[in-house]
Amino acid sequence: MSDMNVAMVERYRNNFLKEVEHNVEEGDWVKMCMQCGVCSGSCPLGPYWDHPPQELFMMIRAGKREEVLTSTSMWMCTSCYNCIVRCPRELPITHIMHGLAHYAKRLGLAPKEQPTFKFSQHFWNNLVKKGRVNELKLGLSLYFMNGLVEGIKTSLNMAGIGLGMLKTKRMSPMEMIGGHSVKDTKGFHAMLKKAEEIEAARVEKYGKGS
Amino acid sequence: MATKEYSFYPGCSSQEGASSSNYLVSVESMCEELDVKLNTIPDWNCCSASIGYCGGGELPRLTLSARNLALSEEHNPGQDVVATCAACWLATRETAERLGEDDDLMAETNQALAEAGLTFKNENKIRHMVEVLIDDFGYEELGKHVKKPLEGIKIAGYVGCQTNRPFGIEGESFENPKYLDKLVETLGAEPVENYEKKVSCCGGALAFSEPEKSQALIKEIIESAYDGGADMIVTPCPVCQMNVEVYQDKINAKYGTKFHIPVTYYSTLMSVAYGRSAKDSALGGQIIRAKQLEDIANK
Numbered sequence: 126m127s128d129m130n131v132a133m134v135e136r137y138r139n140n141f142l143k144e145v146e147h148n149v150e151e152g153d154w155v156k157m158c159m160q161c162g163v164c165s166g167s168c169p170l171g172p173y174w175d176h177p178p179q180e181l182f183m184m185i186r187a188g189k190r191e192e193v194l195t196s197t198s199m200w201m202c203t204s205c206y207n208c209i210v211r212c213p214r215e216l217p218i219t220h221i222m223h224g225l226a227h228y229a230k231r232l233g234l235a236p237k238e239q240p241t242f243k244f245s246q247h248f249w250n251n252l253v254k255k256g257r258v259n260e261l262k263l264g265l266s267l268y269f270m271n272g273l274v275e276g277i278k279t280s281l282n283m284a285g286i287g288l289g290m291l292k293t294k295r296m297s298p299m300e301m302i303g304g305h306s307v308k309d310t311k312g313f314h315a316m317l318k319k320a321e322e323i324e325a326a327r328v329e330k331y332g333k334g335s
Numbered sequence: 336m337a338t339k340e341y342s343f344y345p346g347c348s349s350q351e352g353a354s355s356s357n358y359l360v361s362v363e364s365m366c367e368e369l370d371v372k373l374n375t376i377p378d379w380n381c382c383s384a385s386i387g388y389c390g391g392g393e394l395p396r397l398t399l400s401a402r403n404l405a406l407s408e409e410h411n412p413g414q415d416v417v418a419t420c421a422a423c424w425l426a427t428r429e430t431a432e433r434l435g436e437d438d439d440l441m442a443e444t445n446q447a448l449a450e451a452g453l454t455f456k457n458e459n460k461i462r463h464m465v466e467v468l469i470d471d472f473g474y475e476e477l478g479k480h481v482k483k484p485l486e487g488i489k490i491a492g493y494v495g496c497q498t499n500r501p502f503g504i505e506g507e508s509f510e511n512p513k514y515l516d517k518l519v520e521t522l523g524a525e526p527v528e529n530y531e532k533k534v535s536c537c538g539g540a541l542a543f544s545e546p547e548k549s550q551a552l553i554k555e556i557i558e559s560a561y562d563g564g565a566d567m568i569v570t571p572c573p574v575c576q577m578n579v580e581v582y583q584d585k586i587n588a589k590y591g592t593k594f595h596i597p598v599t600y601y602s603t604l605m606s607v608a609y610g611r612s613a614k615d616s617a618l619g620g621q622i623i624r625a626k627q628l629e630d631i632a633n634k
Contacts, residue, residue, distance in 0.1 A: 150392075150393040169535065169536035169538070169552055170538075170541070170545070170548055173545075173548060201541075201545075203496075203536050203538055203539045203540070203541050203549075204385035204386070204496070204497070204539055204540070205496040205497075205500065205536035205539065206496055206497065206500035206501045207496075207500065207536070209500065209501045210500045210501050210503075210509045211509075219385075219501075223385070223388035224388075224393065226388055226389060227388045227389065227391070227392055227393075230389050230390075231392070235389070240544035240545060241386075241540075241541055241544040241545065242389055243544070244386065244540065244541075244543055244544035245386050245387065245388060245389030245390070245540075245544075246389040246390050248383075248384070248386050248387050248389075248390075248540070249383065249387040249388075249389060249390030249391045250390060252347075252380075252381040252383060252387060252399075253390070256380040256381060257347045257350070257380060257381050258347040258348075258381050260347070260348070260353050260354055264543075267543055267544070285584060286581050286582070286584075286585075289581060289622040290354065290581070290622070292622075293357065293619060293620045293621065293622055294352060294356060294357075294619070294620070295352075295353065295354045295355070295356055295357060295620060295622075296352065296353075296354065297351070297352025297353075299352060300352060305347070305350050305351075305353075307378050307379075307380050308378050309378055309451060312450065312451030312452060312453075313380060313402070313451060315450035315451060316398060316402060316447050316448060316450045316451040316453075317395055317398065317399075317447070318450070319446065319447040319449075319450045320392075320394045320395040320397075320398040320443070320444070320447035321392070321394075321395050323394055323443050323446060323447065324392045324393065324394040324395065324443075
């Protein structure tokens with residue numbers, strides 16, 4: 126268990142709802158869920174969620190902390206926003222799912238083998254490096270995220286698609302060498318570092334129970 | 336009409352050698368014909384789309400978009416910010432709205448931006464290119480520029496998710512938006528009526544991480560276009576375009592279907608209808624070639 130996770134368990138005891146309200150993006154909306162289930166029925170990957178959004182909201186209120194934070198469920202969100210526009214109570218469900226996923230990762234509880242967990246982290250690392258996404262490196266890092274053998278298999282399997290993208294100049298081998306970048310990488314990195322520090326301090330503060 | 340100017344956020348996928356570089360080419364041609372000047376935000380960065388949340392917390396993600404908006408305020412003062420990518424538009428507009436509602440987050444964002452010598456004031460509107468076309472021009476005006484009507488082509492307007500929800504286009508419903516159909520009609524082509532999957536999700540970024548599940552969604556989007564008699568599909572979103580176009584062979588192999596349907600951008604259609612060449616319309620960017628459009632462009 127990560128130190129932060131221990132601190133949060135200590136701090137909130139049996140009040141997981143409060144913990145979510147304090148630490149999860151848009152988490153203060155969770156209590157507004159009226160359990161109608163429209164979100165779950167509207168989700169394009171609904172059948173694959175162990176616990177669809179409506180269920181997650183009830184589990185949060187019921188204090189099922191570990192089940193929620195270790196769940197693969199919120200990593201199934203495609204960000205289609207169907208749930209948001211259909212929710213009669215106007216909960217920003219998509220954002221809460223992203224927020225729960227991020228918080229689970231922050232505490233070291235997220236399922237590390239879940240493919241979207243990996244892809245999402247790869248995407249973030251990729252964009253942070255130069256300020257702009259390098260699609261070629263992102264694609265390759267994704268193919269190889271399950272190891273070398275698996276990576277070669279996936280690459281061969283996807284070769285047709287890659288060739289099509291290359292032929293139409295929608296992919297460039299040049300991205301491997303330099304690649305697109307913001308000019309002010311120094312300012313860009315300083316800015317992100319600061320934002321991360323401020324956010325970490327906020328979570329830390331709740332963790333300490335001040 | 337006088338030249339219209341906008342502050343332009345092109346986004347990562349539009350760059351040279353990236354997956355929607357063809358979108359940008361056709362947008363530039365379309366804008367030339369409409370006398371629209373796009374002033375690119377200098378040194379813009381990635382918005383983190385809707386998939387950076389594992390590594391990126393709320394504040395770092397909001398700060399990404401706030402940096403673009405601060406640069407826009409500084410270099411393109413007073414201009415509406417326009418994005419062509421659905422995810423860019425969504426992330427940027429969400430940032431402006433959330434920071435507009437939360438003074439603490441706004442203060443924290445500006446604290447981070449100060450490290451890059453920037454300040455965000457939240458002064459301008461953030462719009463999708465489709466909004467510019469519909470609200471600032473309107474179908475009638477857009478129709479006046481048509482030199483080569485796209486006659487005899489039946490097109491399924493695949494609106495997808497992120498240009499439609501949660502913001503959408505003013506006056507359109509979330510469940511059955513009609514603007515693409517109207518645009519198709521304006522260009523002289525025939526829209527597929529009642530295209531059932533017009534707002535269904537293609538899996539978005541999860542097409543990479545959950546390929547089988549996403550391809551099952553994409554299959555239905557294409558099937559429903561064929562059911563409506565479509566010759567091609569048109570979309571306003573780079574992720575929709577790519578997902579629906581590039582996986583057709585994979586889907587055919589798995590499901591025994593025979594899909595081979597071009598998927599274009601609205602700007603591709605407009606560029607061709609406005610009389611621009613195949614090159615200016617970026618028809619070479621189609622992995623599944625849009626032969627009917629090539630014929631019209633080469634006429």
